Amino acid sequence: MTRNPRPFDLGALAYGGDYNPDQWSEDLWAEDIALMQEAGVNIVTLPVFSWPQLETSPGVYDWAWLDRIIDLLWAGGIHVDLATATATPPSWLLRAHPEMLPMDADGRRLAFGSRQAYCPSSPVWHENVARLTRAMAERYGEHPAVVLWHVSNEYGDHTARCWCPESSRHFRRWLQERYGTLERLNDAWGVNVWGQRYTDWEHIEAPRRAPGPINPTQLLDFERFSSDALLDLFRLEVDILHAATPDIPVTTNFMSMFRELDYWRFAEVEDLVTDDAYPDPADSASHVGAAWNYGLMRSLKAGRPWLLLEQSASAVSWRDVNVPKPDGKLRSDSLQAIAHGSDGAMFFQWRQARYGQEKFHSAMLGQRGARSRTFAQAKALGAELTRLAPVRGTRVRSRAAIIVDWDAWWGSTAAESLPSQRLNWARQVRAYHRALHALGHPVDAVRATGPFDGYDLVLAPNLYIADAAQVQALTAFVEQGGHVVVGPFSGVVDTEEKVHPGGAPGPLRALLGVEVDEQWPIADGQHGQITCGADTLGFTAWAEWLEAGDAEVRGTYGGGDLDGRPAITRRAQGAGSAWYISAMLDDDALQTVFRDVLADAGLPARERVDQSLDAVTRSDAHTDYTFVLNHGRTPLQVVVPEGHDLLTDTAVAGVMQLPAFGAAVIAAPRADGIPFLTLTDSPHTQGGHA
Known part of the structure; x- marks a missing residue:
């Protein structure tokens, strides 16, 4: 229909x-x-x-x-x-x-x-x-x-x-549809570890509490199934509504x-x-x-x-x-x-x-x-x-995107047997976004397989599960002039939770030009340093013993067991570049690295940062609507484009002072590039409102 x-x-x-x-x-x-x-x-x-x-x-x-x-x-x-x-x-x-x-x-x-x-x-x-x-x-x-x-x-x-008997029955049906045969499932789940081979579909249950760590592929499949079970419920209602109205x-x-x-x-x-x-x-x-x-x-x-x-x-x-x-x-x-x-x-x-x-x-x-x-x-x-x-009806304009992949999220957090429980997928994603936000860029989300059209920069803070289709999309993006940043613990396993041959970063190896010999988690309460040119960068929780291969080393570990080893790399390919960050950098360190990445991609970065400023442009074919928001309790002075503030019905240009929780929405003819707003300490303002 x-x-x-x-x-x-x-x-x-x-x-x-x-x-x-x-x-x-x-x-x-x-x-x-x-x-x-x-x-x-x-x-x-x-x-x-x-x-x-x-x-x-x-x-x-x-x-x-x-x-x-x-x-x-x-x-x-x-x-x-x-x-x-x-x-x-x-x-x-x-x-x-x-x-x-x-x-x-x-x-x-x-x-x-x-x-x-x-x-x-x-x-x-x-x-x-x-x-x-x-x-x-x-x-x-x-x-x-x-x-x-x-x-x-x-x-x-x-x-x-849900772990009830009905959920177990549904889980078995879902697994049969996914794998076809019991032998295929046994292979995918790696059941020869800890003697978990199944001889009958009816023996498989939803993974309830067990005496010890549960098979990680079973846990990953249960996450996938549980999301699909609610999606089936959603589709049930949607189909009825579509047919009737x-x-x-x-x-x-x-x-x-x-x-x-x-x-x-x-x-x-x-x-x-x-x-x-x-x-x-x-x-x-x-x-x-x-x-x-x-x-x-x-x-x-x-x-x-x-x-x-x-x-x-x-x-x-x-x-x-x-x-x-x-x-x-x-x-x-x-x-x-x-x-x-x-x-x-x-x-x-x-x-x-x-x-x-x-x-x-x-x-x-x-x-x-x-x-x-x-x-x-x-x-x-x-x-x-x-x-x-x-x-x-207008759309936000952005040149940067972060990869959001639920398989990577589930796989890197559901299992009980990981190098560290401190490397949290969502925390990594939010940290990467936070750094770009501070430097002045609104950020979209993309799937790991793209499309990446319209972006100059794509970040993969954690792509724990990586497959050929994702790597092909990222490689094509770089070869055509895009810039990619991949974070730690990426390319570790395939979609069945099997470690890629040769270890991380698996199929991303050729694109990044690096190999991870060993994951190197940092004990709670400890901190590490990375030397990056004249800058010293801080990190916690996670590092990796990295072999640089044919990648350019942009930062090395300073002190500790990894002293002098590569920590941050860049590899040029085609018209673009692929960066690898092997540690969980703190916020200031990420901003420092991302300034270089943004320069590499030909994108601007704010010299002065203030987390209170949020500047976003929505556009149609003819007009830019630039929102300038102060989420803080102290005034901000922002250099704004020439235009008309819809909230006050006044012309604005130059430096605008925004009071606590202040806002402006500036309409102007659509520009070729996205308006990029910066902060100033200048006391002189031209326009402004509460």
């Missing part, structure tokens, strides 16, 4: 949040809608957790209350992101089928009382999910308010893995850079990427991590705009200490998401709950109602977003 879903476009940036009218008396609904209109809300998400209120017993529905609120919202000019309400099972379903409750790795059934209390592989769960999704689509698929389908909620947040786009809300699910594969199934993001106000650098999360979100659909579906208006309720957002941060956090490619800013939730697990989670409308601080800020932001309507 050919689908042609209409674009998700409200004629303005999306603004609103989760709405739970069934938690409130209907007497409040009219007040809610009036206050939404006052705040500029144009879309809400509902009814995410309302299955028991909609289907009170099997096949018995109560649609009346949902009919009324959708009609009222639409009459008030507010669109609906309609959830299928399959985020968690009702109690009547679990009491009738307790076998569909999930089981942990110790073999314990998890109980009803929170959310996501289901085994993703349960056929009973699939049957009931399909029934409710079909009923929702048939009832509301033609309602003019419904502009987006919202499937389930935050897949994998509470139940990402082919013109309405479909999404499910992601959770930023989330280990448990391969979002590349999930994004292939949906029409619009949406994300839930909760940077910690207590962390002065949390916006840097958010910038990377948003880089991933925009990249999952090859640069197309995405949507921030959830964020907090102030404090959340699930950290050990839940710090509120200071004045200005609700605005700056929202503008950051839009800067990095979101076509809106939405919140969890509209009205703050009075009871339940999230009653201390902030909302656009706080406990004091229209008198609450968050409502005043949300109202001001809603008015401001109307000025940014021209940004809608």
